[in-house]
Amino acid sequence: MKLPGFNTFLVPVNNSEAGRRAKRYAIALAKQCGAKVILFHAHGLISGRISPDGREQIIRKNLEEMGKIFAIFVDGCREAGVEFEIVVEQGATADAIITAASDHACDMIIMGTKGNASARKILGSLTDTVSKQSSVPVVVVGEECECSNSCGSSCLHKWRFAPAANLQHAC
Numbered sequence: 001m002k003l004p005g006f007n008t009f010l011v012p013v014n015n016s017e018a019g020r021r022a023k024r025y026a027i028a029l030a031k032q033c034g035a036k037v038i039l040f041h042a043h044g045l046i047s048g049r050i051s052p053d054g055r056e057q058i059i060r061k062n063l064e065e066m067g068k069i070f071a072i073f074v075d076g077c078r079e080a081g082v083e084f085e086i087v088v089e090q091g092a093t094a095d096a097i098i099t100a101a102s103d104h105a106c107d108m109i110i111m112g113t114k115g116n117a118s119a120r121k122i123l124g125s126l127t128d129t130v131s132k133q134s135s136v137p138v139v140v141v142g143e144e145c146e147c148s149n150s151c152g153s154s155c156l157h158k159w160r161f162a163p164a165a166n167l168q169h170a171c
Contacts, residue, residue, distance in 0.1 A: 006033040010106040010136075012097050012126075013041045015069050018112025018141070023073050025141045026110040027080045036083040038104050039073050041066050042096030043088070063088065094129040101136045109138045 011026045013019060030037050043062045046055045070086055077084040087104065089096045101109050113127045131138040 006035050006107050008036045008038060008104060008106045010038045010040050010097065010101045010104065010109045011073070012093075012109070012111055013039050013066070013069060013073055015065070016112065016114070018114050020072075020112070022110050022112035022141045023076060025139070027076050027082055029110070030077075030082045031080045035107070036085065037077055038085050038087055038100065038106060039070060039077075040087045040089070040097065040100050041070070042093045042100075043090055044093060045091060059090075094126055094133065097126075097130050098134050098136075101134060106136055109134060109136055110141065111138060112141045 006029075009026050009030055011022055013023075026037055029035070043059060043066075046058055050058070066088070074084065074086070085104075087100055089100060091099075097109065097111075100106075109130060111127050111130065113125065127138070127140055131140065
């Protein structure tokens, strides 16, 4: 079922549990809406003090590590039958996420949060920054239920729709 107004979701990809929760939510919602998922990663700016060869090595190592993480996200999309695209940019993470959402005409940004409210109040967080500065709605995925792969009845109650089935190995 295609829902009007929900065609493309941007999902920032990193190697965190919060990112994996956001992935599971985004895939399930995209499957229900018939939307496409943009799997996005921004690797930060590298100091000008590092030689061009050194910067190249840092970027290459980062992309190799991210390739393994992207593979998990891609497997989840394929398993659920959700169209996806991988986008990697360089820049300050919050700015890059906001720009990518605009450049790819995303209807929504779906991000996870670590849930450490006291630290966020003092330091701020990437999710807070993106949600405050983005013109695109930002869905923040918090803690999940106790089931191991987010497909139990508690998730159905919390999310108001059934997460995509059979994503166990992609979680």
